[in-house]
Amino acid sequence: MKRFAALFSAIDSTTRTNEKVLAMADYFRDADPHDAAWAVHVLSGERPKRLVPARRLAAWAIEEAGIPEWLFEEGYHAVGDLAETISLVLPPARRESDMPLHHWIEDRLLALAGQSDDVQRQAVGEAWQELSGVERFLWNKLITGGFRVGVSRLLVIRALSKMSGIDDATLTHRLTGHWHPDAAAFSALVAADTADADVSRPYPFFLAYALEHELESLGNAGEWQVEWKWDGIRAQLLHRRGQRFLWSRGEESVADRFPELADAAALLPPGTALDGEILPWVDERPLPFAELQRRIGRTKLTPKILREVPVVLLAYDILELDARDLRADPLSERRRALESVLRFSGDVPLRISPIIPAADWGAVRSAHGRARDMLAEGLMLKRRDSAYGVGRRKGAWWKWKVAPHTVDAVMIYAQAGHGRRASLHTDYTFAVWQDGQLVPFAKAYSGLTDVEIRALDSWIRKNTTEKFGPVRSVKPEQVFELAFEGIQRSPRHKSGIAVRFPRILRWRTDKPAAEADSLETLHGLLEKFG
Amino acid sequence: MLLRPTDRGLFCEAGNFYVDPWQPVDRAVITHAHGDHARWGSRSYLGSREGERVMRTRLGEQAHIRCVDFGEVVTLDGVRVSLHPAGHILGSAQVRIEHQGEVCVVSGDYKTEPDDTCSAFEPVRCHTFVTESTFGLPIFRWDPQHEVMAEVRDWWAGNRDAGRSSILFAYALGKAQRVLSALRGADIGPIVTHGAVERLTRDYRDSGVAMPDTIYAGAEPRGRDWKGALIVAPPSAAGSPWLRRFGASSTAFASGWMRIRGARRRRSLDRGFVLSDHVDWPALLAAIDATGAECVWVTHGYREPVVRWLRDTGREARSVASQWEGEDDASELDATELSAEDAAAQP
Known part of the structure; x- marks a missing residue:
């Protein structure tokens, strides 16, 4: 020790x-x-x-x-x-x-x-x-638990690579999935012979960066495959040597959470690995993400919840076929292989994420405008000649999310943060107007700069009206523009709504509290997108 | 009651004076020269002789300051006032106020741990004790100074071996000199100072406190190689362009707040050394006990928890608000900002 x-x-x-x-x-x-x-x-x-x-x-x-x-x-x-x-x-x-x-x-x-x-x-x-x-x-x-010490898995892998001379990708692969920490496992992890492959192991997920420049900077639209960016759980489904595995991006085995997908894996040829998105799916359309959360939240999967929230795997890519690693092949070839494998009739919960036909960037823009109607988060742009890489890399794949919803809300409670934000007030509760009252509807923790956090902390200390333990009620004076991705009806919240990924976009020091948005505005969004 | 809280600070009506007022008044009794206790602009001040030099630097050479020895009794409108060492920084005093048989002691800031740069804290018996509570929670417990300073020396040696300079942030008045004093005779150096630190270190020397040799960074030629140097600077210098001249460096902060890991990480410091000029939790309780006070006023820091603890353990206690709400490190941030004034005042 x-x-x-x-x-x-x-x-x-x-x-x-x-x-x-x-x-x-x-x-x-x-x-x-x-x-x-x-x-x-x-x-x-x-x-x-x-x-x-x-x-x-x-x-x-x-x-x-x-x-x-x-x-x-x-x-x-x-x-x-x-x-x-x-x-x-x-x-x-x-x-x-x-x-x-x-x-x-x-x-x-x-x-x-x-x-x-x-x-x-x-x-x-x-x-x-x-x-x-x-x-x-x-x-x-x-x-x-929660052992966060300012080191990521990536850094641990770099250190292992430095120590053993084995490349990052092999180490990442060896560390993915089930890994029991004992002396033998460590020796195997840094063993020079890299021909090992645990049958259960998924591949490291390839991730995209957010699009940074105009579409035109990507060159010719024809070189890109355009897909919806689905809002579910990214996962790999494997069928190897008669065994089936389902891994989430957090490298958690989720086969028991989604038995219908694990069962369906048996229909794949042995030696197959698919990368895709788990989505709650009814009538050939996704349900809101909150439905999937409801299902994940159940400790026991009852027939009722399985019926109410059926899922599919919408496959994006194929990483392994006939036990051969396809990741170095161009995407266009992997896509052909994927299409040849996924030829099932309607009731098998394995689908292909459709390609959006887009002959030019104008068509891509117009698809982006329709993303919300598809209950998608935006678009994915993938070079047709791209290999399936490791981790987050720039250049080959981009994600282009739709702009978030925004509202102006009033801060009414503040609470000190944790870790490096301990004893600074960094957790805020926001409210909107309803009949002259402020109704809380969201909490947000991020989005302000360190300078703004300090200034706000000092304002909070001077404008506290009440303290309950760590929580302070503050004068309802500060307005913030909040962004969020999704909106849902929620009987558990006083406001009757729940928003997804709320965060602070701007501190509206220019706006008096009376001009913040109302619950009506949120209900309007709910009608349209909920 | 001898004292009452007002919007300018603690006021003694019978003696017609304030203790550490935060706005200009006619007659101010000052516990010590830190910016949140010695405010500029009052017509007259009473302070300790030990702290005269640093008080003048803070309050201005023109300020009307009457200095008294520790224990010397001054009568103000029939109220007996004397100052007693508080052990916080050079010249820091507790104010003992006696009138018609009632004794009240205002501690200012204090620590009971020995410190070579100032007179040692003396417990004073009283009826009412006004205590600070900067670190008034059981999570705050200090290791002895010699252990902390051994860590500082190890850190410096590691940096020297790696070809780096060592930048140690410490409050320009008090902590910086305590650290410097503890480095006397150590195999370390050269010791380089920021202007704010240098000026007050000179005051300490002029007051007869032994300090090691220091080099004022501003007087050195540009482009000098600082590898292996120990630079002592106020916390306000952290992240400033002033630091660039020192090249590859490791940064550290000497403060009681460094007991909390998040407080260090938030400042993106490499190291935190837990060294405070305030009492920790056990010392706070022991100091309160030693006064024999029937009633304890708690100010400046974790007031509510300390008051509640005292009441739960059978003492009369009340919370007294200060303009400097130091519930967490905000008070030290204020001190940081104040020392930024000094940064402008190059020697």
Whole structure:
């Protein structure tokens, strides 16, 4: 744990990417492979299964610290991170521990599984007595999950590549999907022989950047394949050696969430990998995204929900056919292969995302204008000769989203943020007018510059009318232009509506609160697009 | 009650004076020279002799300042007033006010941990104690100074080995000199200062506080190689073009706020050293206990939690608003802005 804590401190004490990569590469080179495996796992954002609810952990820390709960909460509001707050309020450690990282995770943390509350309490309390400072913070982070330390999976892969000499793509592929962190897995990860391929592994998803320039700058429209940008869950469906796998872009296995798709995979030739979008689909049209969310939210898939929210995979691409990796082939050839594979009749939930015929850029623009009617988020533009790359790359694929809906709304509540925004008010609630009253309808966290956040924070402190715990009511004076992607009826919200991806576009210091938009405006959008 | 809060600060009616008023008044008793305590423009000031030099730098050479030794009693309209060390920065004082058998002590800002650059905090018995609460939460606990300074030296050595300069942000008045003093005789250097720091460091030297040799950055030729140097600058210099001259560098901030990881990350600093001139939670409670006060007024910081804690543990306590609402690091931001004034005043 000490070596890992030193790595964490090294990563955490620089804002330079290169130094972070070097520190990780050094660690991976020297560390016990079993520890290195866990380090790869947690640094790339995976986390051990959560075995102790965060609130219970906090309750134990409160007992150990001998402070009342409300005082702990005050500390939490100042720190903005539960694991950190716990490590700061606990009394100093009594002993030291030289045990390695994998011991702490496997024998101390994972060993908590299935234990009684008392046993867990005892074990966690002992751990706290052996760990101090950064080590204690890391231990709490491992328990509570959400291990974000300013390193991405991408950087971990770069460090592994630096250490092993193996290229990023192979490492990415090896790290995708099921990867159990143990010494053998780490050795296999950095093994020089790259002929391995776990049958279950999806390919890294190829992602597009947002279109930056005029369409004309892309050259000849005929060189581009134009598709709808669907608003669902990007996924890969695999059929290999009699097994079926469905992976979401978060590299989560979602086969059990969408059994109809996993079943349909059996109809594909063995050795096939499709890339597409999972969409709620009725009468050859998508349902709003919120319907899909409703289905994902169910712990048990009842026949009712399966009937109400049927899904399809709208395939964009084929990455593997007859167990051959097609990703280096041009898109036009992959598209032909995709069309030859997906020749099913109506009731198989596997479709091809249609190509929008567009002979010139004018036609593309006009399609873009129709995207909302299709319940699409915009268009995808893909070079017909493009390979299927790894990660987000500029040039070959572009996404062109439709402009978001916007309204002017009044800030009525503010709350301090978390992490690097701790003790700055950065979480805001916005309201619109209805019969002379302000009705809250959205929360937004992002969109302001650091300078604006500070100015607004200072305004909030001076214009607080009431405090409930961390939340402040403020004078309803500040108007913001909010953007959002979708709008939905929602009985759970006071306003009766829910918006998707709300964010702040502009601080309308020029606009008095009385001139903000009304609920009526939102209902108008709901009628049109909901 | 001897004191009452007003919109200009704490007022003692019987003695007709204010303590640390934030607007000009006739008679001001000043706890220390920080900008949120010593405001410019009052007709007369009473302050500690130890802090005379830095008070003059802050309030102007023309200001009418009467300086007294610690413990010396001055009678103002029949009210006995004396100053007692607060251990916060050079000259920082607690104000003891006694009238008709009632004793009230205004702490100003204070710390109980030893500091070579100022007289050590002395507990003063009183009926009413006015305490700051900048770090009045149990999450704030300081390690001893020598441990923190060892971290600073390790950081500097690592930077030197990597061919970088080390830029340490510290409040220009107090923290900067405390850090400098703690680096005396250390195998470190050269130590380079920002104008704001240099000027106040000179004041410390003139007041008889031992400081290591420093080089004022502004007096050095352009294009000088700063590899291996330790640069001490006010936090307001962070992100400013002034830093460019130092080339490849690592940045750090010495402050109690660095106890919170997010506070450091938000400033995009490489390192945070937890070094504060205020009391931490255990020291705050111990200091309050040591006064034997029946009633505690809590100002400047985490007022509500401290008041609630004191009441829950059986003491009379009230929250006293200050113009400087320092519920979090806003107070130190104010201090940062104030020290920016100094940045303009090159020596």
